[in-house]
Amino acid sequence: MALLELTDITKTFGAGDQRVEALRGVSMAVEAGEMVALVGPSGSGKSTLLAIIGALLTPTAGSMLIGGRDVATFDAGARTRYRRDQVGFVFQASNLVPFLTARENLLLVGEFGGADKGALRRRADELLKELGLTEAAGQAANRLSGGQRQRVAIARALMRDPLLILVDEPTASLDTTRGAQVVEALREEIHGRHKACVMVTHDLEMAARADRVLEIRDGLLRAHGAPVV
Ligand SMILES: Nc1ncnc2c1ncn2[C@@H]1O[C@H](COP(=O)(O)OP(=O)(O)O)[C@@H](O)[C@H]1O
């Protein structure tokens, strides 16, 4: 069974003259351990699709199954738990607390989970290391470079050990080398821990590092290339 399965998802915004069909029948499945890149021109529906997968938006029609469970049947509490415990979001505007260090930004997320403090610190340090942030760990977030901040945002999204990681243009402010490192670190996490990831990117080089690349145009999905791995 796929971890995530979307069938004929549509999303319409507005009405009358203002009506926009952002998604026009999207079907896709993502397996555990799989990293899928989503590419497409601006306005094609990429962010809308991610928001639906993360249960931040409700589709106009269609179905979405998470681990075989239909998200449409979730009550408000179950939706919140799904967003909070199962999904790690990394959005373009993922803001860190500027006056806390990189490490403290990670620990802050853990604090709300009620987990053991020692375990949280070990998890934070492990993620900081995986993402090449060991030296930046003690620096205030507002002193970090754009690329470092981006990686802290990814590490933060991974703190709760989510099943599904949703990233929207994670590497927008990174050069290709840095961007490639970020994607590699994500890949290791996803393959090694059997998570799944949908990553929106405009960078085809980074997309090529995913297991599969999907392309969206005018709200319709199509395969961009054969599986890479
Ligand atoms: N909240 C909204 N209200 C109205 N239209 C929206 C809203 N969000 C997105 N759209 C429209 O839906 C289409 C897809 O947007 P989006 O998913 O943000 O595209 P992308 O992320 O690929 O650039 C665009 O035409 C956009 O203007």
Ligand SMILES: [Mg+2]
């Ligand atoms: Mg977008």
